[in-house]
Amino acid sequence: MNQEAIQTKMRQRAKELLNSGAVTMVLGWEAGTFWYQSTPILIRQAEDADKLVWNDFCQNNLSKYLLDFRFTNEKIALFLKGCDSRAFNRLLQDKQIEREKTYIIGIPCEGMKDHRLAQSKNEGDDLPLAKICQSCRYPNPVIYDELLTEEVTPRQKIVDFSDVEAIEQMSADERYEFWQKEHTKCIRCYACRNVCPACNCRKCIFDQATSGWNSKDVNASENQFYAMTRAIHIAGRCIECGQCEYVCPANIPIMLMNKKLIKDIDLLFGDYDAGLSIEGQPPLGHFEKDDPEEFM
Template sequence: MSMEQELREKAKELLSSGKVKVVIGYGEGSIPIKSTPIFVKTPEQADCLVLNPTCTNNLTVYLPQAVKSGPVAVVAKPCEVKNIVELVKENQIKREDVTVIAVSTPGILNDAALAEFDLLDVKKISWKADGVAVTTSQGDTVIPRDAAFQKKCLSCTAAQPAIADIKIGDWAERAPLQDKFADVEEYEKLSAEEKRAFWAGQFSKCIRCYACRQACPGCYCNECFVDKNGQIWASKDTGAESNWFFHMTRMMHTAGRCTGCGECERACPMGIPLSLMGKKMSLLVKELFGTQPGESMEDAPVFGCYQTNDPDPCPE
C-alpha cells in the first residue's frame, strides 16, 4: 500500500469513528505542480487526499483556529510535528484535541527545480528512489535529490517525532545530504558591519506583505504588534528602519518556537533569506537554554522558564 493510500484509509477510520471532525491534509491543486490544503469532513472526501512532493504548506498553522470547532487530525511532516509540540507547550492547542498523522516523506519539491520545464506541460510529479520524477508529454525526467528538494529536506534526518498518533512512511533515521547550519557558519564569517549591510540590503526588498507572518505557525498572536490601532509600535511603511524593526521584532517573538520549517522564506515573494535568521536564533536558544524547539514535550517554553544563575539578576 502506498503512503497516499494508507493516509486515505487512516483518515476514513478517524472520520467514520467520530474521533475527529475534520482531517487537515493536502489535495490536488489547480495545476499538477501544486497541492493545496484541504479540510476533509467525511470518509468519502478522504479519497481527495494526496501525498506527493508538492505537499509543501505547513498545515499546523491552521490548528489554533481549527480545534475551536472540535477535535481534528492533521498531516504533519517531521519539522511540522515540532510545530505541534510547541503549540501544545504554549497552550495554543490541547494535545487531546489533535490527532497527529506524522508522515516521513523523502522530501518536498523545491520550486526552483522546475525552472527548465514548461510548467503547463507537467502532468505529474512523484517520488523516485533517487529523487523526483517530473512527467511531461515527453516522458519522465528524474531530478536528483540534492537538486529536487527544499533546503530543509536536505538537512532532515527524519528522527523519531516527539509526538505522533499515526505514523506513515519510513521513520528510520537517515543521513542528511547537507549541514543544516552551513549557511549560518558562512554568515558568521562576516564582520558586524558586513552583517548589518547584508540585512539592510535584504530588508530593503521587503514590501511588507506579511506573507512570512501568515505562513508561520509560531506567529499565532490574535493581533500582531504592527496591526495595533491604539499604541502604534511600528510603522507599516516599507522604509529601511521600519522594515528592520518588523523583522527583528518578529524574530524575537518566535525565538524558542522556530523549528526551521522554512515557511517564512518560502512564502516571501522577494526571496529574503528569513530562515537564516531562524537558524541563527535556534543556535542561540540551544546555547543559552540548552533546548531545541519541538524536540521534546518535557522542555519548558524558552520564554516561560528561568534559572537563578541566568546572567541577569534574579530574585531568590
C-alpha cells in the same frame, strides 16, 4: 513505501476515521493548480477523502490551522510530517491547542522538493530537495497516534550552521548591508508571520498601526524592525519547518536569521531543539538563577 502507496493509505485512513465517527474532519493536502503546488484541504465527508494527495510538494505545515479550530469541540485528524509534528508540540506547549481534540497521523517524510526551481522546469524533471529539507534532522514525527509508514533516516545529524557562520564572519558594515538589501525587498505582506507555528499571539504588535510601534511605511528601516522583532519573538521556539522562507514572495532568506538565533540559544542555554517534546519550558519561557545576564 512509495508516495503512491502512502497516498492510498492516507485516503483509506481518512475514510475510516470519518466513517467511524472518530473524527469529524481531516486536515490534509490536495492537488494544487499546477504540478508543483499542493494545497491544504479540510475534509468532512468520507467520499471527499480521495482528494487527498501525498507528493513532493506537501510543504504546508498543517498544525497552524488548528488555531482556527480552538473554539470548536470537534475532533480533528491531521497528517503531520516531522517538522509539522514539532510545530504541533510547540502549540501544545503554549497551550494553544488541546491534544484530546486531535488525532495525529504521522508521515515519516523523505523531504519536499524545491518548488521555486520547479516553476522553471517541466513535470517529471529531476529536482533537488527544498533547502530546508536537505538539512532536516527530524523527518520522523515526534508526536503521533499512528504512523503511516516505517521511519526514515534523518538527512543530517547535527545542525549545519555554515551559512550562519558565513554571515558572522562579515564585518558589521557588510552584515548591515547584506540585511539592508534583503529587507529592502520585503513587501510587508506578513506571510512569514502568519504561516509560522511559533507566531500565535492573539494580537500581533504589527497589527496595531495606531499604537505607533511600527509604521506602515515600507522602507528598509521599518522592514528591518519588523523582520528582527519577528525573529527575536520566535527565538527558542522556531521548529525549523522553513515555512517562512517557503511563503516569502520576495525570496528573503528568513531562516538564516532564525538559525542564527537557534545557534545563540544553543550557546547561551545549551543545545535546545524546540518542539521535540512538551516537557519542560523553552529556554526563553522560564528562568534559572544561573542564566547568563551579561547585559545587566
